[in-house]
Amino acid sequence: MTFSLRQIAILAVLAIAVLTSVLLRSDSNDEDGPIAIVDISGNELLARGEYLAIAGNCASCHTTATGEFMAGGVAFETPFGTLYSTNITPDADTGIGNWSERDFLNAMRHGVRPDNEHLYPAFPYTAYTRISNEDIAAIYAYIQSIPPVNQSAPENELSFPFNIRPLMAFWKAIFFEQGVLEPRSEEWNRGAYLVEGLAHCSACHSPRNGFGAEIKELHMSGGEYLDRVRTGEHRPWSAPNLTSTERGLGLWTQQELEDYLKTARNDFLESFGPMNQVIMNSTRFLSDSDINAMAVYLKSLPPIDEALVRPGAEAPDPQLMGRGRSVYNLHCGTCHLPAGEGDPEMAPRLNAGSLVVQSPNPASMINAILYGPETPGHPLPPRWREPMEEFQYLLDDEEISAVATYIRNSWDNSAGAVTPEQVARQR
Ligand code: HEC
Numbered sequence: 001m002t003f004s005l006r007q008i009a010i011l012a013v014l015a016i017a018v019l020t021s022v023l024l025r026s027d028s029n030d031e032d033g034p035i036a037i038v039d040i041s042g043n044e045l046l047a048r049g050e051y052l053a054i055a056g057n058c059a060s061c062h063t064t065a066t067g068e069f070m071a072g073g074v075a076f077e078t079p080f081g082t083l084y085s086t087n088i089t090p091d092a093d094t095g096i097g098n099w100s101e102r103d104f105l106n107a108m109r110h111g112v113r114p115d116n117e118h119l120y121p122a123f124p125y126t127a128y129t130r131i132s133n134e135d136i137a138a139i140y141a142y143i144q145s146i147p148p149v150n151q152s153a154p155e156n157e158l159s160f161p162f163n164i165r166p167l168m169a170f171w172k173a174i175f176f177e178q179g180v181l182e183p184r185s186e187e188w189n190r191g192a193y194l195v196e197g198l199a200h201c202s203a204c205h206s207p208r209n210g211f212g213a214e215i216k217e218l219h220m221s222g223g224e225y226l227d228r229v230r231t232g233e234h235r236p237w238s239a240p241n242l243t244s245t246e247r248g249l250g251l252w253t254q255q256e257l258e259d260y261l262k263t264a265r266n267d268f269l270e271s272f273g274p275m276n277q278v279i280m281n282s283t284r285f286l287s288d289s290d291i292n293a294m295a296v297y298l299k300s301l302p303p304i305d306e307a308l309v310r311p312g313a314e315a316p317d318p319q320l321m322g323r324g325r326s327v328y329n330l331h332c333g334t335c336h337l338p339a340g341e342g343d344p345e346m347a348p349r350l351n352a353g354s355l356v357v358q359s360p361n362p363a364s365m366i367n368a369i370l371y372g373p374e375t376p377g378h379p380l381p382p383r384w385r386e387p388m389e390e391f392q393y394l395l396d397d398e399e400i401s402a403v404a405t406y407i408r409n410s411w412d413n414s415a416g417a418v419t420p421e422q423v424a425r426q427r
């Protein structure tokens with residue numbers, strides 16, 4: 001076995017890590033204060049807990065496609081190996097049936113288990129740490145009320161040394177900023193509380209450093225991670241810039257964003273890919289006022305240019321544009337129309353306003369072309385006359401790089417060239 005320099009560096013701090021782990025744990029809990037059970041009836045408490053669990057989208061990560069509700073076992077592919085979500089039903093042996101309210105708060109706020117072991121941040125406690133004691137208590141009450149399931153999660157397959165849990169203490173000491181974000185009555189604060197806490201949008205939409213931690217200075221300016229494509233394999237996805245840049249969320253109005261989060265659609269497009277789970281399992285069930293607050297908060301994020309992390313792509317050369325135009329006219333124009341203006345029944349517009357098309361990182365756009373965009377489907381009524389097919393067998397890397405480059409630099413778009421290597425990486 002050979003170790004990279006980074007792994008050796010990490011090993012060297014293992015000893016400190018274990019020590020920090022002890023310190024961290026004893027410090028934090030005294031500051032949390034009492035877990036205030038909300039002064040409402042049992043049913044109301046459960047209803048509130050259920051609403052908050054939906055806002056946090058626990059089910060998307062803790063329920064497999066064919067498995068029991070919240071029984072865990074969902075696989076997460078990371079650069080450090082494969083990790084499985086755990087059973088969070090109230091089963092006493094394999095779930096969290098024996099956990100006290102305080103144990104649950106410690107997991108959500110501090111990322112620690114009752115046995116003092118550290119949790120991996122694939123569980124987004126880095127965002128859940130912002131949730132208030134009251135709301136955590138309500139989620140706890142709800143989780144303890146769902147049917148218990150006896151089932152253990154598969155063993156993690158993490159590479160050395162990431163399979164050593166105590167190392168997480170070190171990671172947390174450097175990268176994890178814990179603490180509640182107090183909800184207040186104003187719209188913006190409510191939006192911030194939801195977006196930065198339960199909805200954990202930044203888990204995917206923020207760039208991460210080599211240790212898998214979100215880069216604070218570049219918060220929400222666009223991230224990349226591995227997720228499922230339509231054909232079932234895992235590929236890199238780019239989650240676009242949600243700050244108000246010209247190629248980020250600045251492209252959408254507040255109303256377009258609200259419609260998208262509430263209905264998976266707006267005037268010109270429908271959700272596809274990883275956002276389906278976010279919207280269909282979570283945001284579409286939130287109240288109009290919560291969606292409005294989230295959009296107000298998101299639209300207020302000051303612009304951070306994604307080019308800071310990802311230097312701008314090169315300007316496209318005319319020959320490539322010419323080739324892209326022929327591919328477009330032959331394979332795409334029938335649905336997206338010759339000038340990319342889209343058609344309410346056939347296909348979304350590509351000529352303006354698409355964050356996915358204009359993103360400096362073209363990974364998600366290429367996924368849509370290679371594998372076909374997977375739309376939410378049932379229970380939504382069909383939006384388009386027919387689905388877009390997958391082009392992975394029909395077009396080679398050159399052709400896809402040409403057509404993507406053409407779309408990204410025609411009409412109102414200007415997002416630079418896509419290379420055949422970038423397409424090959426997504427295959
Ligand atoms: C993005 C995916 C994701 C989401 C969303 C998510 N979890 Fe998890 N959760 C995980 C993973 C992965 C683990 C296992 C972490 C580990 O092994 O260190 C986990 C672990 C946990 C644990 C620790 C259980 C144990 O036995 O150690 C609890 C408690 C938990 N999650 C509760 C929740 C709740 C409540 C929500 C919703 C508010 C939620 N999770 C949302 C991925 C997620």
Ligand code: HEC
Pocket residue numbers: 195199200201202203204205237238239240242260261269270271272273274275276278283298354355356364
């Ligand atoms: C599991 C990872 C993940 C989470 C969590 C997530 N997103 Fe996304 N988001 C993506 C990816 C990947 C894309 C690009 C592909 C797609 O649309 O699925 C995207 C695209 C978007 C787009 C642009 C859609 C388009 O078609 O142009 C918006 C707007 C958006 N996300 C908002 C949000 C908001 C708001 C939240 C929090 C409520 C959120 N996302 C949470 C992964 C995520």
Ligand code: HEC
Pocket residue numbers: 269270271272327328331332333334335336346347348349350354355356357365368369373374375384386387388389391403404
């Ligand atoms: C049969 C009609 C049809 C054809 C042909 C077609 N598309 Fe699509 N395309 C769609 C539909 C429908 C969607 C909607 C997915 C959605 O909104 O979630 C879509 C979505 C997209 C998206 C994502 C847009 C966004 O803003 O999120 C891109 C990029 C795209 N198509 C590119 C292409 C390219 C390139 C071609 C040709 C190689 C092509 N399409 C051919 C129907 C088509």
